[in-house]
Amino acid sequence: MINVKVIWEGKKEVDNLIRYLQNVPFIRVEGELEKLADDVVKNMKETINTERLNPARPDHKLENSLDWEVISKDPGKRIIIGIANIGKMIQEAPHFELIDVGGTYVTRKTHVVPTEYFADTGSGFVTFKEGSSHTITGIGYFSKAEEYLSKNLDIIVEKLVNEYMSKL
Secondary structure, three states: OOOOOEEOOOOOEEOOOOOOOOOOOHHHHHHHHHHHHHHHHHHHHHHHHHHOOOOOOOOOHHHHHOOEEEEEEEOOOEEEEEEOOHHHHHHHOOOHHHHHHOEEEEOOOOEEEEHHHOOOOOOOEEEEOOOOEEEEOOOOHHHHHHHHHHHHHHHHHHHHHHHHHHOO
16 A cells, blocks of 8 residues: 655644555656656746735745655655645745745835836835835745645556556
8 A cells, every 4th residue: 555644844644645556666656756746836936926916026035945755754654745835935035834824024124116016016216214014915836835745646646547447
């Protein structure tokens, strides 16, 4: 039996998402899970790019901080894949959580932001003075990624089981 466990950082564990998927070559399952991890990251980036209401950085630090990696692998038996390395995100895009869940932050230095980075673009520039507070509307890209992962994991399980059953 192949057992998939999804662990959301600081949340509940979801275990045995794939039940009784016997006799399917593990390498096939592994490939599907790696493709799914890649699709989840792409979905997160797309959500950020299409739904954010706050200024988008021209260097796309948040989007570029998102990735997936194989954390450990026991060939033919087990693979652990991590999506969105929180340590990397803290270092490369420290406002990742604020953009996800929303909230208020205080500007550390005076800076000018072109209004083109806002949902209501207007024209010109906005100056944020040091110490001023700003509210960010969260877009829930992590929770949307959870939904995407769950839905597509079910699809993969069904696909792999159907492939195996058709060979019997």
